[in-house]
Amino acid sequence: MSPVRVGLRCDAGPQRGVGHLVRCLALGEEFLARGATVEVFGAVDGIDWAAGQLAARGIPLHPGPDTPDGLVATARRHSLDVLVLDSYELDPAGAGALRAAGVVTLAIVDGDTRGQDADLYLDQNFGTDLAVPAGRLLAGSGYALLRDTVLAARPPASARPAPDPLVTDGPVANHPAAVERPAVLAFFGGTDAAGAAPVLTEVLLSTGLPMELTVVVGRPGIAARLDRLAPGPGQSLLPVPPTDGLPTLITAADLVVSAAGTSTWELCCLGAASALVCVVDNQRESYHRVVAAGLVAGLGELPELAAAGPAGAAARLTAARTLGGLLGDGAQRAALSARAQAAVDGRGRERVVDAVLDTLARRPEVIHVY
Numbered sequence: 267m268s269p270v271r272v273g274l275r276c277d278a279g280p281q282r283g284v285g286h287l288v289r290c291l292a293l294g295e296e297f298l299a300r301g302a303t304v305e306v307f308g309a310v311d312g313i314d315w316a317a318g319q320l321a322a323r324g325i326p327l328h329p330g331p332d333t334p335d336g337l338v339a340t341a342r343r344h345s346l347d348v349l350v351l352d353s354y355e356l357d358p359a360g361a362g363a364l365r366a367a368g369v370v371t372l373a374i375v376d377g378d379t380r381g382q383d384a385d386l387y388l389d390q391n392f393g394t395d396l397a398v399p400a401g402r403l404l405a406g407s408g409y410a411l412l413r414d415t416v417l418a419a420r421p422p423a424s425a426r427p428a429p430d431p432l433v434t435d436g437p438v439a440n441h442p443a444a445v446e447r448p449a450v451l452a453f454f455g456g457t458d459a460a461g462a463a464p465v466l467t468e469v470l471l472s473t474g475l476p477m478e479l480t481v482v483v484g485r486p487g488i489a490a491r492l493d494r495l496a497p498g499p500g501q502s503l504l505p506v507p508p509t510d511g512l513p514t515l516i517t518a519a520d521l522v523v524s525a526a527g528t529s530t531w532e533l534c535c536l537g538a539a540s541a542l543v544c545v546v547d548n549q550r551e552s553y554h555r556v557v558a559a560g561l562v563a564g565l566g567e568l569p570e571l572a573a574a575g576p577a578g579a580a581a582r583l584t585a586a587r588t589l590g591g592l593l594g595d596g597a598q599r600a601a602l603s604a605r606a607q608a609a610v611d612g613r614g615r616e617r618v619v620d621a622v623l624d625t626l627a628r629r630p631e632v633i634h635v636y
Contacts, residue, residue: 270302270626271345275330275337276352277308278316280485284456285528286352287316289374289390292411293350294325296615300623307331307340308353315508316456332356334363341369348622350374351382354548358382370626372618374411376548385625388618390531391552392559392609404621410531410614417612419513421537447476447500448593451519455527456508458484460545464491465572466523466565467503469582473590476500480515483507521592521599523565526553531614534561537607539599541565541589561606563588 274294278287287310294304304323308330310316320327331340337360341349349364352374362383364371373384376391379398388404389396390411396403450470454462463481470479479497483489483505497503509515513536516522522538524530525545530552533540541563544553550567557564565571565585572578592599 270297270300270347270623272297272302272304273341273344273346273349274304274306274352275308275349275356276306277310277330277355278313278456279309279311280313280457281459283459283527284313284316286374287319288413288456289411289528290350290352291319291323291325292413292416292615293618295323295414296619298323298325300619305344305346313456315510319510334360338363338367338369341367347626348372351384354380368629370622370629372622377551386621390614391555392530392561393555394552404618407531407534407610408614409618410535410610410612411618412532412535412610412612412615415510416513416532416535419517420535420612421517421607447478447502448520449518450477450479450521450523450593451482451515452479452523453482453512453529454484454525454543454545455529456484458482458488460525460568461488461491461572462525462543462545462568463488464495465568466543466585467492467495469565469571469585470523470589471495471497471501471503472582472586473593474498475590475593477593478502478504480504480506480519482509482512482515520596521589523589525549525568526556526562530556530562531610534606534610535612537603539592539602540606541592543568543571543585559605559609561602561609563592563602565589 274290276286276290278284297304305326306320307328331337334357341364346369348370350372351361358381361371361373365385371384372386372388373382374388379387386402387398388409390409392407394405452466467481489505492505516536516538522533522540524542526542526549543565544550544567556562565588566581570581571585
């Protein structure tokens with residue numbers, strides 16, 4: 267019998283970022299592990315790192331159809347049994363057209379189905395409450411899609427020895443020389459499309475606390491802005507390019523500062539003590555939920571942090587105080603780490619593929635080996 271044939275419809279680029287591609291890749295890895303064939307349909311433009319992720323897995327990349335008719339024609343041409351749709355831009359009617367053509371359709375969404383009529387909806391955001399027909403919703407962090415590299419780096423336990431708290435009520439010069447500098451990692455998606463890295467790097471350095479700060483630089487313009495920032499006494503700043511070794515950097519860090527996007531679930535799975543910033547509107551609801559649940563610390567919204575004038579200065583001061591508290595309190599970081607890791611067990615993609623294959627199995631016209 268022929269293996270199940272799966273298509274992943276998603277895009278990545280300097281302005282779109284790579285979040286849709288990353289979570290589709292995680293799903294693709296699980297399908298490949300089950301013996302399915304996997305192909306990606308979409309645009310992956312101007313991001314060598316992202317294209318390399320596909321090549322490393324032997325997953326072909328084809329142009330992505332945008333219309334309902336185009337999606338159906340592509341599914342037929344490639345004999346697809348399943349098509350995963352992960353886009354905010356596709357015509358919502360595409361999912362229904364695929365279902366009518368006999369293709370099992372999974373729509374990956376973030377708080378809004380956009381009117382799609384899919385066989386299954388996946389919303390991996392914490393505490394989601396989408397209203398969809400019964401039996402079609404895969405909801406919550408129990409369905410978080412995580413890549414092989416993240417799962418391989420997941421520590422067996424989240425607890426880390428808590429260092430003695432830093433003295434934070436005086437100038438840096440008064441810190442005991444014996445106190446180790448916390449290792450801090452800052453990254454904001456594969457391309458940092460919103461330009462968060464310079465803003466949050468400046469906020470981190472403004473705490474005046476010692477740290478070894480590593481910042482992932484998503485694109486050249488970000489690097490130029492970071493070059494203009496001067497670390498203070500006891501502080502170091504190391505810019506690095508996007509890397510496949512990000513999970514290793516995360517697990518080595520005492521504190522991670524990031525955007526409240528797809529990487530939230532990677533951070534939780536790895537037991538990272540994290541402080542997140544809401545970078546774009548579609549992150550807002552999930553951002554507030556994970557902060558309220560105590561899985562991460564909240565730093566506010568990027569437009570407010572980047573704003574000029576008194577309002578921007580006040581937002582940055584508040585964020586700096588939050589970061590200062592985390593840098594100076596290992597017990598607080600350890601508590602965040604434990605709660606985060608308990609919320610994401612790393613088996614989300616298994617549950618999603620189980621649901622997709624179960625839906626496929628209930629279609630008598632589809633012959634498969636599962």
